[in-house]
Amino acid sequence: MSVLTSDHTALRPLGFAWLALLGLTALSLGLGIHWHGQGGLPLIVAGILWLKGWLVVRYFLEVGSVHPFIRRVLLAFIAITPLCLALTTLFAAQFARWASL
Amino acid sequence: MQAELDSPPCALLTAPVTPPVESGRVPGNKGIWVGICCEFVEFLVLFAVYFIARAHFPEAFEAGSERLSRVSGTLITVLMLTSSFCLACAVHTVRAGRRRASVAWLGAGLLIALGYPVAKVLEIQWNLAHGIDGEAGIFFTVYYYLTFNHLVHAVWGILGMIWVMLRHVFGAYSAEDHAGLEALASYWHATDLIWLVIFPFFYVLV
Numbered sequence: 001m002s003v004l005t006s007d008h009t010a011l012r013p014l015g016f017a018w019l020a021l022l023g024l025t026a027l028s029l030g031l032g033i034h035w036h037g038q039g040g041l042p043l044i045v046a047g048i049l050w051l052k053g054w055l056v057v058r059y060f061l062e063v064g065s066v067h068p069f070i071r072r073v074l075l076a077f078i079a080i081t082p083l084c085l086a087l088t089t090l091f092a093a094q095f096a097r098w099a100s101l
Numbered sequence: 102m103q104a105e106l107d108s109p110p111c112a113l114l115t116a117p118v119t120p121p122v123e124s125g126r127v128p129g130n131k132g133i134w135v136g137i138c139c140e141f142v143e144f145l146v147l148f149a150v151y152f153i154a155r156a157h158f159p160e161a162f163e164a165g166s167e168r169l170s171r172v173s174g175t176l177i178t179v180l181m182l183t184s185s186f187c188l189a190c191a192v193h194t195v196r197a198g199r200r201r202a203s204v205a206w207l208g209a210g211l212l213i214a215l216g217y218p219v220a221k222v223l224e225i226q227w228n229l230a231h232g233i234d235g236e237a238g239i240f241f242t243v244y245y246y247l248t249f250n251h252l253v254h255a256v257w258g259i260l261g262m263i264w265v266m267l268r269h270v271f272g273a274y275s276a277e278d279h280a281g282l283e284a285l286a287s288y289w290h291a292t293d294l295i296w297l298v299i300f301p302f303f304y305v306l307v
């Protein structure tokens with residue numbers, strides 16, 4: 001575990017990001033169990049989903065240093081699904097009507 | 102190189118000071134990013150199927166996730182996140198010129214990633230034992246459709262890891278040239294991102 005304890009290390013932020021991702025996974029799981037059926041749950045899960053995606057692209061994929069096109073693709077991808085989740089929760093009936101054949 | 106060979110095993114896991122990376126770069130190579138973009142588009146289409154099915158059959162989706170094994174979903178999430186972390190460390194250590202440490206991180210990432218197909222097989226056995234097959238309803242059809250697709254992409258990544266591992270062991274990558282390793286890591290992180298979406302869709306939300 002020295003990788004997570006030594007100072008001046010480039011791996012330390014990766015370790016913190018990994019722990020944060022595990023923590024957020026546990027949090028979303030706990031919310032799913034305890035807030036079963038609550039209307040606001042999808043909105044909170046959407047927020048956690050975006051945060052987890054941001055941690056992966058920020059620390060593992062180093063989005064800050066990549067080509068602008070790749071940066072836009074990654075940031076758009078992590079934003080689209082939480083946004084769709086929030087919108088389809090808030091406007092479920094309208095979306096179902098709109099998506100009917 | 103000699104200093105690295107002489108260092109004790111625990112020192113291989115101590116973190117190096119990674120040199121700063123250039124801005125505006127393409128991690129790995131352009132080809133892998135074409136593949137990643139195609140993978141994102143493919144899964145966005147599948148996510149659209151999920152949202153449309155969920156909007157039309159909210160009761161089926163509410164009841165469905167209660168029947169799935171949350172333990173399996175959580176285990177796969179932990180395996181994906183941890184192997185992704187190991188691959189990120191493998192890239193950072195090779196960048197800092199610590200090849201042996203990088204091989205060790207990549208080996209750890211591969212071993213952990215191999216747990217994913219094992220966990221998935223166990224989950225499917227559990228599902229079938231509980232009457233959850235492809236004809237169990239719309240929720241499970243979408244669930245199998247998305248998770249099998251993800252498994253296929255993960256298996257490609259695992260095969261890539263084995264190939265890159267062999268090359269890495271035989272000294273193909275260095276601090277100056279490790280595009281293949283970084284391309285693999287980028288693909289695996291992208292596959293991880295997709296799983297992070299799938300996990301709440303089926304195991305958390307009701």
